Amino acid sequence: MTLTNQQARAAAADGSVAVVAGAGSGKTHMLVARFLHHLDAHGLTPLQIVAVTFTEKAAVELRARVRRAVQLARPDDFDTLAELDAAQISTIHALCARILRDHPEAAGILPGARILDEQQTQLWLAGQYGQALASLPERVFQRIPYSRMSHLLGALLADPIAAERAFQVSSEHWATWAAQAQTRAVRKLTGSVAWQNTLDVLRAFTGADHDRIESARREAIQHATALPGDPTSHAAGLLDVKLTGGSAKNWPDGGLSEVKDAVKTLRKLTEDALKEGLTLTLGPSDTWLEAALPDLREAFELVRAFLAERKRREGLLDYADLEVYALHALRDPDVRAHYARRWRAFLLDEFQDTNPIQDEILRLLRGDARTTIVGDEKQSIYGFRRADVRLFRLVRQDIAEGGGEEVQLDLSFRTHRALVEQSNAIFAPLLGDLHAPLQAAREAAHAPGSCVEAYLVQADATSTQLRRAEGTFIARRIQELLGGGFLIQGEDGPRPVRRGDIAVLSRTWGPLEGYGAALNAAGIPVVQAGGGSLLETRQALDALGLLTAVALHDPLAIIGTLRSPFCAVSDRTLQELHLAREDRSWLDVLDLSEDPAVQRARQLLRTLQSERRALSLSRLLQLADRLTGYTAVLANLWNAERRLADWRGTLDFIRSLERGEEDVFPVVRRLGELVSADLHVPRPVLEAGDAVTLLTMHGAKGLEWPVVIVADLGWTPPSSSNGVLFSPEYGVACREGAEEAEPPVVFAVMNASRAEREDAEARRLLYVALTRARDHLILTASGNSSHSLLALLEPGLGSAGVSITPVIPEEGDLGLASLGRLPTPAAPREVLIHREEAKIKSGL
Structure with a gap:
């Protein structure tokens, strides 16, 4: 294998090694070489090596690349190749599952438990959580009402070990922390x-x-x-x-x-200092919290025990259980001795995204074995999953103190020299002490000049209008790139940029819909590769609305269905029906109209109601599609591939809920409960092809494109948390009521700490987003907030010699007409209210 000097040093380290791998520096290539070094120099077999990756996809890729390398280096070593298929190359949760299969008794579980993935866990909890809350004694709701208790317990149960430890922290420290x-x-x-x-x-x-x-x-x-x-x-x-x-x-x-x-x-x-505790003192909110914490703790313990017992009866484990029980098993000296004999080397990738419980598991598991950790603090962006970037620093320190080495991989194989140099200038003030300059392995494909552009859309307009104008500007800039012969580095040398070479990234999914509409209006195909929740898509809401109308005759669902592509009844017609309805039901009033669209809608509902006992929900939806041409409508809308994939995904998801149910009522009610509970169901993943990719910054991690547009940099983070905050260091805290009320001391202390962590993570997220670009980087924002992501970048942009160019939108850019769509006629007020209450959206 061809390695740089830095990669070779890391791969051939005799003992443990900590590798700090910058963006695009070839860390997977180095890990493959390290795996082979363990085989060749240390005489290990694949069954004696553990490799832990962040995702299943990364594990599959690492195993495949190791296999290819072994085939090249040892073409006749069939035993090693066979052992590679059984080697422990997996995610941390798959590793925990292995420990539980090997040692169920030490873990305290029954053998053969079924493991639920994240979606299955959410589905299971949606059916059990309400029962768990209902089993709580009334006294626990004395100070915390039911709805709030439900929200607080949900957050605590997401990290049960940390919550358990946090409840053990005494209130005697509050006054000291305030001072x-x-x-x-x-x-x-x-x-x-x-x-x-x-x-x-x-x-x-x-x-x-x-x-x-x-x-x-x-x-x-x-x-x-x-x-x-x-x-x-x-x-x-x-x-x-x-x-x-x-x-x-x-x-x-x-x-x-x-x-x-x-x-x-x-x-x-x-005012800023007040948010950081300038006048923090104990007060009435602290008295309330001290009295409420025993109730919250009792509720947490009872619900946790209720859910654990239900899972035990059903033989189920979720990902949090895997970590809890694996940790329990590894506290047994005999279990640790078993793995110390079996596993002699560990390769731990993406270590900056490890959470405290996972770190504790890995510490107990690896003991004195040779350990290779690979990570990059600058790319730690999963704090919402309880990842703690400090753990990477601590393990690096442990390796150094134990006589191991530390290697920096700072040569980027992704980005050309000119963009690397400008990026270094941007990142120095953005990241501060965390900044480590990258070097470049190649030159640019285009003429010398700035490789970074920055634009700020400014106008006296609402944030929604400004975001529309930003989308329109992005579309025009992409048209200029495509039509102007802009060169990027292809496999065979410089070539003009294509649509599939471009990605638009944003902090959240919300803005991408509008940007996609703007690109579509400009004749530029786009694909939303995935991300967001399937149940929040218009296709899923259309399906739920139709099924609810058929099964429950719900008037709100009937209104939503009439407006959807299933029926396409105009708002003007809906208003006429509303005025004529008087005391009639919405189904009855449909018979009064001679409008062809209304008559087709009435016939559709009658047909589906007559078939509801003979057909499953998914079959009813397929019948509705055949009768109305719903998917044909989707196929003629912009982003058709995405819409059709979401429709197919919705059908698949509904099939998973049917389980042979003959009656549609319970399944429809369950669907409604899942939507109300904000269940996150991943959307089907699409390949971009020859289309511009729309993706979140988090979703883009590990990917790259020749041209990256980082948009919506006017986004500002929320100012504070109104939920529960907890940590083993400070304990548990929540507010009594409204956010405007003075928070308890411990809540204020943890909230300030949270804000600092989130500010640091926002800076790291920008690093991840900006380093996705291979050849050219474009930054766009709208608005002018001093707390926006663009404001974080401004000092670095100045250092890099990048001016923020103001964009003054044309009058049409602020309205829907500029996106190639006409305004929808106003619906009757009652209809609008019902649509909002029912969360039913039209499909157009």
Whole structure:
């Protein structure tokens, strides 16, 4: 195998090694070489090596690449090739499942349990969770109402071991944490350059004694100077400084506007510091929390035990159970000794995305075996899955202290030199101490110049209108690239860019629908590769609405079905039906209309109702499609491939729920419950082909394209959490009620810590998104928030010499007409209200 010096050093390390692998640096290639080194130099067999990957897809790829390498290096070694098929190359959850199969008694489970994947777990919980809550004693709802208790317990049960440990933290530390938070906030505020510079401005100017702004200036200086001694009163005093009045003639040496701006800056800095605990003290909310925590803990333990018993009876395990029981098994010295004899080397990929329980499992499992960890702190973006980037640092430190090596892979095989250099300049201020410059293995395919573009759509318009205009701009920029002979590096040399070479990425799925519509209006084919939840798609909602109308005669579902592509009844006709309805049901009123679309809709509903006892739900939907040409309508809409895939996925999902049920009623009700519970069902994955790919930043991890457009950089994160926060360090905390109320001390402390972690993760997510580009990078945003993702990038863009070009939309770019779609006529008010309440959307 051909390796760089860095890859060869990592692959041939005699002992344990920590590999910090930058984006596109060939870490999988190195892991294959490391696996072969264990076979050749250390005399191990594949059955003595464990490789842990983040996804099943990565495990399959690693096994296949190791097999090819062994075939080349040892073409006649059939035993090794045979053992590769049985080697433990898998995800962490597959590894945990192996431990439970080997040692069910030590784990405390019955042999032969069936493992539920994430979707199956959600389906199972949707059917059991309500029963678990209903079994709770009434006393636990005394301070936390039922609906809120349901939400809080759901979050706690997602990480049961961490929650269990968090409940053991005493409230006796709260006062100390409040004082510490206050001290940190005071030091950060008063020691900041912005605070000191602003005070210097206030001291540099003086107005007449009788001028109101002069009084405000003195008052502000007084409160700012005295704030460290009494943060609560002087922070309030600063925020109360009035800036009314004042006259320029009372400031003969100037400074009136400067002083006003400086006071405003002090107030803004103080407001920011309040969010970090500047005036944090124990209060009524802490008294409430202290009283409520025993109820929450009891409810957690009872629901957890209820669900565990149900799973035990049914012989089921979810992914969280795999981790819990594997950890339990590995606490047995005999189990650890068994694996110490069997497994002699570990290859742990994507270690930056490991959570604390997984780290504990791997520590117990690997013991003193040779360990190779591969990761990149800059690409740790799964905090919402409880990944803790600090664990990568700790294991790197352990390896170094144990005499192992650390190797940096910083040569990018993905991105050309010019883009790497500009990216390095962007990432230095974005990532701070985390930044590690990349080197490039190739040159650019196009003429010298900036490889990064940045645009900001600005107008006096709503955020929705601005996002539409951003989509229209993206479409025009792609047209320019496609029509202007822009060159990228192909397999056989430079070639013009094609549609399939381009990806549009955003922080969330929401904006991609609008961007896709804009590209479609411009004649550019797109594909939403996957992501989001199937049950939130229009096709799934159309299907649920039709089935609910047929099975339950629900008026809201009937309205949604009439407006959907199944029937395509206009809003004007719906309004006429509404006015004529009086006390009649919606089904009866359909007989009054002579409109052909209404008559076809009535016949459709009658036919399906007559067949509902003979056909399953999925067959009813197929019949509806044949009678109405529903999929033919989808095939003629933009993004047809995506819509048709979602329709097929919806049918498959409904089939999985039927289980031979003869009556459609329970299945329809169950479908409605799953939608209401926000069950996440993955959408079918599509290949892009010759179309522009639309994908989230998270979904793009591990992928690459010649041209990447990172859009919706005007996105701003939510300011705080209104749910439950918990950690083994600080305990468990939640608010009593509205977000505006003063939070408990421990909640404020953990929320500030959460905000810091999420800010750091947002920066790392930008690193991941920007490093998906091989040849060219385009950044777009709309709006002008100082807390947006674009604001995080601005210092780096300045360092890289990239100007943010303002885009002023044309008048039509802010409306639906610019996307090639006409506004829908207004529906009757009752219909609109019903549609919102029922979460039923039209398919157009």
